[in-house]
Amino acid sequence: MMFAVAMTFIDQTIVSIAAPSIIEELNLSSSGMQWVVNAYLLTLAAFFALGGRLSDVFGHKRLMLIGTVLFVVSSTLCGAVPTGDGAQAWLITFRATQGIGAAFMFPAALAVVVAVFPVERRGRALALFFGVSGALTALGPLLGGWLTTWTWRAIFWVNIPVAIIAIALTFAARIRNERRREPVDWVGAALVVIGMGLSVLGLQQASAWGWSSAATWVCILGGLVVLTLFVGYELRAPHPLIKLHVFADRAFSADVAVLFFAMMAFVPVFFFTSVYAQVSLSSSPNQAALFLLYFFVGFAIASQWGGRILDKQGAKPALRIGTALGAVGFALWANKLTDLSLHDQWPYAAMAGAGIGFLLAPASTDAVNRSIGASYGEVTGITQTARNYAASIGLAVFGTVLTHTMTDRVAGTLTARGVSEAEAQASARSIAESVTGQADDRTPTGESPLAQLGSEAMSSIRMDFAEANQVVFYCMAGALAVAFLCSAFHPGTRVTGGEQEPQEPGAGTAATER
Structure with missing residues (x-):
C-alpha cells in the first residue's frame, strides 16, 4: 500500500520543478502550466469522498488496483503528450484523470492497512504508513530536478515501475477483497464532486483571477452552497455517500x-x-x-x-x-x-x-x-x-x-x-x-x-x-x-480492541474474495 500511495504524494510536488522545461518544449502559457499543476489537485480533492465510498462497495483491494491502474495509465499518457496545439489540453486532461485515480487509490489503500491491523497495533502501523509515504513528498522536488536533466517526461514515467511493484505486492499479499452490497449514492456523489470542485477551483484560481473577481467568489460561494445542499440531502438519503x-x-x-x-x-x-x-x-x-x-x-x-x-x-x-x-x-x-x-x-x-x-x-x-x-x-x-x-x-x-x-x-x-x-x-x-x-x-x-x-x-x-x-x-x-x-x-x-470496530462487511451483507 505504501508503494501505491507514494506515487500520489510525489506527484503533488514533482511537476512544479519541471515546469520551465514543460513550458519551453510544449510552448504552454503561464496560466496553462498552472492548470497542469492544479488539475491534479482539483480532481484529487473533489473525488476523495466518492473514492472512499466506492472502496466499500467494490472492495478496498479492487478499488486500490483500479485507482493504481488509472493513475499509472494517466501518468504514462502525460509523459507521452505530443507537441503541437493540442498539447495543453492533452496534459491537463490526463493530469485530471491522474487525480481521480489517486482519489480512488488512496482511501482504499489506507482502508486496507486499517482493516488488517487490530486497534491496539493500528497506531504504530499507520505511523509507519504516514511517516514513510508522507516523507516521500520531499522526494518530489529532488526526483523532479534529477529526472528533468534527462527529460521532463520521465517525471511521469517514473510512476510505471512503482505501480508495477505495488500491484505485484498486492497480489502477493493475498489481501481479502471485502465489499458491501449497498447502492452508491450517485446524487450525493455528484453534489460533493461539484461542491468540492467549484470551491477548490475558486481557491486555486484566486491568485490569477484576483480576490475582487466575480468569478472567484461565484466558484467559492457556489461550491459552498452546493456542499450545503449535499449535507441536507445526505441527512435524508436512505444510503448516503x-x-x-x-x-x-x-x-x-x-x-x-x-x-x-x-x-x-x-x-x-x-x-x-x-x-x-x-x-x-x-x-x-x-x-x-x-x-x-x-x-x-x-x-x-x-x-x-x-x-x-x-x-x-x-x-x-x-x-x-x-x-x-x-x-x-x-x-x-x-x-x-x-x-x-x-x-x-x-x-x-x-x-x-x-x-x-x-x-x-x-x-x-x-x-x-x-x-x-x-x-x-x-x-x-x-x-x-x-x-x-x-x-x-x-x-x-x-x-x-x-x-x-x-x-x-x-x-x-x-x-x-x-x-x-x-x-x-x-x-x-x-x-x-x-x-x-x-x-x-x-x-x-x-x-x-x-x-x-x-x-x-x-x-x-x-x-x-x-x-x-x-x-x-x-x-x-x-x-x-x-x-x-x-x-x-x-x-x-x-478505543480498545474489545470495543466495537467501524462497521465492515458481515455475514449476509458482503462477498469476500481473494
Whole structure:
C-alpha cells in the first residue's frame, strides 16, 4: 500500500520543478502550466469522498488496483503528450484523470492497512504508513530536478515501475477483497464532486483571477452552497455517500478539526519554503528540496512516537503535543527567516515537522477507530477530503498574504530609491507575482522583473521576500494554535480492541474474495 500511495504524494510536488522545461518544449502559457499543476489537485480533492465510498462497495483491494491502474495509465499518457496545439489540453486532461485515480487509490489503500491491523497495533502501523509515504513528498522536488536533466517526461514515467511493484505486492499479499452490497449514492456523489470542485477551483484560481473577481467568489460561494445542499440531502438519503452522524462523536469531530487546521500549514509549507530558499537564500531548486529534508527529519521521527503514544495512551496526548510543538516550531522558524541563514533555521524547521508528525497518524487513526457505524473506506474518504480541502485553503489564503505583503515591502524599497509611487507599485506587483509564481513572470520587454534590478536592489528584495514569508509562517503557526484549541475538545477516551470496530462487511451483507 505504501508503494501505491507514494506515487500520489510525489506527484503533488514533482511537476512544479519541471515546469520551465514543460513550458519551453510544449510552448504552454503561464496560466496553462498552472492548470497542469492544479488539475491534479482539483480532481484529487473533489473525488476523495466518492473514492472512499466506492472502496466499500467494490472492495478496498479492487478499488486500490483500479485507482493504481488509472493513475499509472494517466501518468504514462502525460509523459507521452505530443507537441503541437493540442498539447495543453492533452496534459491537463490526463493530469485530471491522474487525480481521480489517486482519489480512488488512496482511501482504499489506507482502508486496507486499517482493516488488517487490530486497534491496539493500528497506531504504530499507520505511523509507519504516514511517516514513510508522507516523507516521500520531499522526494518530489529532488526526483523532479534529477529526472528533468534527462527529460521532463520521465517525471511521469517514473510512476510505471512503482505501480508495477505495488500491484505485484498486492497480489502477493493475498489481501481479502471485502465489499458491501449497498447502492452508491450517485446524487450525493455528484453534489460533493461539484461542491468540492467549484470551491477548490475558486481557491486555486484566486491568485490569477484576483480576490475582487466575480468569478472567484461565484466558484467559492457556489461550491459552498452546493456542499450545503449535499449535507441536507445526505441527512435524508436512505444510503448516503457519507453517514454524517459520525460527526456526532466529539472525538471524531476533534480529530477531523485538528487535521483540517494542521493541513493548512503542512501542505503549503513545501511551496513557500521552496520559493523562499530560491529567492531569499539564492538556492538552486535541488538545494531548496534538500532544505525541506530538515522538516521531514523531524516529521519522520515524531510520527513514530505519535503512533506509540496513540497505542499506549490514546490520541489526545499526541494531538496536544503535536499541535503545541508545531505552533512553537513554525513561530520560531518564522522569527529566523530574516536571518537569511540555513544554519540558523534547521532546528526550527525540524521542530515544525515534528509537530505535524506527532499528530498526523494519531488523528487519522483515532478518527477511523471512533467512527462507529461507518466503514473504513468511508471514513478515510472523509478525513482525506478534509485534509485536501484545508490544503487548498492554505495555499490560496497564504499565497494572497505573501503577494500583498511582498508588494507593499518592495514598493517601499523602490520608493526609497527615488522611484515614483505609481511606478514602484506597478513594479512591486510584477516582482511579487514573478517570485510567487502567481502570474506570467515576463514584462512587456520580455525580461524577468527580477533581472532588471541591480545587485544592491536585489539584496533588498531578498530581505523583503523573507519578511513577507515571515508573515506567512506566523499564519501557519496560528493555524497550528487553532488546531491546539480543537484538540482540547477531544474527550481523551481510548478505543480498545474489545470495543466495537467501524462497521465492515458481515455475514449476509458482503462477498469476500481473494
